Amino acid sequence: MRAxxxxxxxxxxxxxxxxxxxLGGLYVISSGYSLLGVMFVLHIITLILAIRDYSAKSGSVVGLVTSAIAWIPVIGWFMHAVSAVLLIIQAVISHPKRHY
Incomplete structure (x- = not known):
């Protein structure tokens, strides 16, 4: 399995x-919103690895946007759900594009 x-x-x-x-909101608020910063960094790492592997990048990009606007209560919840679904689907069907 690739990184x-x-x-x-x-x-x-x-x-x-x-x-x-x-529950998710409670953890975000109790961390002083630093959890969103951690997720932002993890999405950057995922995006860099996806670029390196020539694989889908949209999940990481949506995750970056989510981390930036997730402090807004209802929009944050919705964006976390969308990001989760997109990233998990991409993880299940991931395969790199081959460049020869």
Missing amino acids: STIMRWVTGLGEAFLAIPF
């Missing part, structure tokens, strides 16, 4: 946890 796929699983499951109503 980009592993990171998609990590960030996808992290986003899924943060999308749990009230």
Whole structure:
């Protein structure tokens, strides 16, 4: 399994946890919103690995946007859910584009 796929699983499951109503928000608020910064960095790492592997990048880009605007209560929840679904789907079907 490639590093980009592993990171998609990590960030996808992290986003899924943060999308749990009230519980995810409680963790974000109790961390002083620093958890969103950690997720932002993890999405950057995932994006770099995806670029290196010539694989899908949209999940990481949506995750970056999510980390930037997730402090808005209802929009944050919705974006965490969208990011989680997108990243997990990409992790399941990931395969690199081959350039010969």
